[in-house]
Amino acid sequence: MMRLSALYRYPLKSARGEALQTSSLDLLGLSGDRRWLLVERDNGRFLTQRMYPQMSQLAALHNTDGSLTLAAPGYPALHVAVPEPDNDLRGITIWRDSFRVPDAGDAAAQWLSDFIGKDVRLVHVPEQRARYLPSGYGLNSDRVAFADGFPLLLIGQASLDDLVDKVGRPLEMLRFRPNLVVEGSAAFAEDGWKRIRIGAVEFRVLKPCERCIMTTIDPQTGERSPDREPLATLRTYRQKEGDVLFGQNLVADGAGVVEVGMAVTVLE
Structure with missing residues (x-):
């Protein structure tokens, strides 16, 4: 069974993240994100x-x-x-x-x-x-706060595990700044999802997340990886039309509450 295994909020864009056990959702994503x-x-x-x-x-x-x-x-x-x-x-x-x-x-x-x-x-x-989503994505009612383009980011734990195996050293999930981490799916299964449900809240999966140099910064020390990992390895197998893709951007359909441990169901 798939479940929500971690939940993160970033109150100030690009500052440290907060690990949460539960969070409400509003028009702009996780409350306070x-x-x-x-x-x-x-x-x-x-x-x-x-x-x-x-x-x-x-x-x-x-x-x-x-x-x-x-x-x-x-x-x-x-x-x-x-x-x-x-x-x-x-x-x-x-x-x-x-x-x-x-x-x-x-x-x-x-x-x-x-x-x-x-x-x-x-x-x-x-x-x-708040801003509208990038042109061509979402509904006219969808909004985003100060995230790059979308209110929520999801990553499968198996996807990170797959990357760790290829890089050959441990990597923190916080390098990739997700809001939602899902356990129990195959590596990169989230690439094929269009709609999911976590608890009672439904989400639309809108597009893959394009990754940048921030993934090479150690979230604990603030130091960049001299070998440009994990971005260098991602480029070898997760690059499409020049963009390095890891994780999926989502929007929630309505308000609600999500909590670590909740079941995750793929609806489409």
Whole structure:
């Protein structure tokens, strides 16, 4: 039987993930997932570990009221309240999307600028200001917060096990930043899924996830793999039309709750 074996949330895009036992789902995916973002102060361009691998050492914990607690080695913890949805709007850009979202204030900006070593601002996305999915995917009602393009990412545990065998050393699932990990399926079985159900929630599987240099960053240390693994090995057998594919992007059909241990059923 297939089951949900792990559940992860990333409150601040590209910061450390949180392992969860259970989570509610809303319009934007797991509650509290990637609702916060770091952007350059001057131009609003988003920041990730691709250019700033030290973000892997930045903890951003989601609180029940939606607020954020920032923590990092050598820095005092900082509580950041959710800004009002229509106040102090800042223009930002994620890939091809440009839109306006509320700024989280000067205290958070200074704390994070000190940590990153660059002038940055922290922004938050309320549900009513979320983006549409990439053109050609999903429904008009589907939205995404600050994830690259889709609200949820699923990876089969057997798919990672297969990659580990080929690379020849252990690899952390968090390198790939999934939300949902499924146990009990064959390696890369998720490539053929179109609809699944976890507990009482149904999900549409929209497209494979294209992988980048972030997979070579050790989530514990923030150091890049000098041999460019596991991306180098993925290129040898998971490349299609120039893109390296690992995991599947999903969207949930409606709200609900998912919990580690729940049965996973392929509907289509």
